[in-house]
Amino acid sequence: MGKIVLKSVRKSFGEVDVIPGVNLTIDNGDFVVFVGPSGCGKSTLLRLIAGLEDTTSGNIEIDGKDATALPPAKRGLAMVFQSYALYPHMTVRKNIMFPLKMAGMDIGEATKRADAAANVLNLTAYMERRPGQLSGGQRQRVAIGRAIVREPAAFLFDEPLSNLDAALRVSMRQEITELHQQLKTTMIYVTHDQVEAMTMADKIVVLNAGRIEQVGSPLELYNKPDNTFVAGFIGSPKMNLIEGAEAAKLGAKTIGVRPEHLDVVSSGGWEGVVGLSEHLGSDTFLKVETTQVGTVNVRASGEMMMRHGDKIHLQPQAGKTHRFGTDGKAMA
């Protein structure tokens, strides 16, 4: 079991409201990702759930029981930190067994569980090494191992891949997703990287200034952003948010068109000049200065031979334009 319910959870540091009041339900077995820019309160929210920070007001329920006042260890949650937070003076085996030792578990059973976790995470060969003798990816696996052995109600991940290089990040991302499929335990994952959020989550919670902007599946957020913040945050490259006459034509304050929803056409549409072109092989990214809507980003599939100064016509794909009102909210 691992259902977590946040009811009007508020956190302030002195006079600053970091989390002004959050209501959220995380169902058992969900992989939920908290995503948002730096300082949006996502890590604080995770730490409130973990019990590493006290709530200023509101309630946190774990599996139907009020856990607001419980210390971290009593909440039945396990956490994986950004810096791995391994005990440097202990071997991998002792690191993994530490929570079991603290729980007073019989040494035989604890060893069995540690070995099983090591097997799942390919750590068997490193059990007698210390964290200092391991690579970044191995260290992160030890941290995950330490979390798994406790068989927690939910796993909390606080930007666990930020310290890894790009290639390792992709493979660890897949490992964590596979682990979730295998264990089927609730996971809450904090990241500022929307690609991680999109690829891993069952449900994404987009946070901004301590408030939840939208909750939904990755594709819901991509296809139907509730407001301009979510529209601009989810998707890479960013959605083009356009104001002015073109928006007014559609009866909106702002319109949003994703770079991949702009077609390059031979005539008509928005006319512009290519400012910057990035050729990735699989895609071509263009930055275009248009006369009608200012600067827009375009993503074209495959190799497109466009250079700085080339003239271009762009046409938004039918039915893919998002409309937002004066309050920044999506219009029906």
Added chain:
Amino acid sequence: MARSVTTQRKVLFTASAWFVALLIFFPVLWTILTSFKTEASAVASPPEFLHADWTLVNYADVWARSDYPRFFLNSVIISVGSTLLGLVIAIPAAWSMAFVPGKRTKDLLMWMLSTKMMPSAAVLIPMYLIFQRTGLFDSRTGLVLALMLMNLPVIVWMLYTYFKEIPGEILEAARMDGASLRNEIIYVLTPMAVPGIASTMLLNIILAWNEAFWTITLTTVNAAPLSAFIASFSAPQGLFYAKLSAASTMAIAPILILGWFSQKQLVRGLTFGAVK
């Protein structure tokens, strides 16, 4: 780019370092040399350096005249005891200052340190009276307490510096793993801070061992450590330099040896946190 140093400069720097080191060590060396001379040779003018009458008689005299093992034992008990007691109090104190600091933590640390600037003589009479009336005068317990209190600010400061270097996330991980505060300190914080705790311990044993003002003032016979042992050789009939030197050498030898073997640890401890 690394700064290049010419050979000439290197030689100059090395020679200067040796000169300063010898200058500092010279009084100790002279004391040790004098302890092996006869009384006449010890006061000879000009001072005899290499052609003195070497003898071990001073050591035999000092050994015969006083109960060296008792003084030695007192020194060990007082210096080690006060340091251990200080650590027991300072570890939780430094933990709270480093990991759950309050608004006034910095002020508190500065205030603690400021007590070290107080001249001992200023509190001599109240301390003397308190010790006398509570039965702590001339007792090892009394001296352990006095020296512990005297060195506590140094112990707390040193430990605070070491603890600040330990990432808070590791302690939070321990908390998530179910460690109580006690277990967090025993299984995680203390083992990680062992190098720091060891150098704090060494430095404080040395400070307590060398302390003379309170150990001489607050003892007569029973609890007198080696500092009082040296002082007892300045007799009213005059100073017997050779014997006094022998007594001093016997008093400083244990701590000198301890310092020599632990110098790496000491230097590491004192420069801890200076470079990240």
